[in-house]
Amino acid sequence: xxxxxxxxxxxxxxxxxxxxxxxxxxxxxxxxxxxxxxxxxxxxxxxxxxxxxxxxxxxxxxxxxxxxxxxxxxxxxxxxxxxxxxxxxxxxxxxxxxxxxxxxxxxxxxxxxxxxxxxxxxxxxxxxxxxxxxxxxxxxxxxxxxxxxxxxxx
Numbered sequence: 001x002x003x004x005x006x007x008x009x010x011x012x013x014x015x016x017x018x019x020x021x022x023x024x025x026x027x028x029x030x031x032x033x034x035x036x037x038x039x040x041x042x043x044x045x046x047x048x049x050x051x052x053x054x055x056x057x058x059x060x061x062x063x064x065x066x067x068x069x070x071x072x073x074x075x076x077x078x079x080x081x082x083x084x085x086x087x088x089x090x091x092x093x094x095x096x097x098x099x100x101x102x103x104x105x106x107x108x109x110x111x112x113x114x115x116x117x118x119x120x121x122x123x124x125x126x127x128x129x130x131x132x133x134x135x136x137x138x139x140x141x142x143x144x145x146x147x148x149x150x151x152x153x154x
Contacts, residue, residue: 005148008139011132013086019131020083020091026124027093027113028078032070037112038121043069044110069111077102 030036035043045051046069053059055067063075072078080099085092095103103113114120120128 005143008143009136010139011088011135013088015135016086016088016091017083019128020086020093022131023091023120023124023128024081024083024093026127027120028081030121030124031113032064032072032078035068035070036121037110038114038118039112040121040123043071045069071106071111071113 037043046054046067051067054062054073055065057065059073061074064070064072066072077095077099080095082093083091084094094100106113107115
């Protein structure tokens with residue numbers, strides 16, 4: 001990809017799409033399997049009545065019977081977390097309307113998956129930075145694999 005030195009810090013649309021998809025997957029795992037919020041704290045427990053109904057499989061369309069908060073009654077909300085857009089400069093991941101509202105409601109209930117102050121957990125942030133660093137290193141290696149000629153003056 002990087003043919004010139006100025007191209008080293010550039011990325012392809014495919015890079016951002018892949019990074020968005022992998023980040024969404026990591027958020028899903030962190031949330032559902034880890035039961036952790038964006039600050040890496042265990043989610044606040046469900047109310048007693050909800051916890052009992054969920055564990056007893058009393059909801060229609062239910063896919064999870066976990067009594068610990070995993071934000072996954074039917075699985076729809078976490079499946080809806082996807083790459084929503086990408087370009088050569090960035091990627092946007094998120095939820096659509098109804099599921100975005102569920103995410104906001106859960107945040108108010110002490111189960112914050114994302115926030116303006118901390119869009120992703122520190123572990124996922126480290127993953128993102130590592131992927132960006134690797135892409136820059138690959139581009140730098142490619143751009144410097146041949147002799148670099150500098151033109152000084154006119």
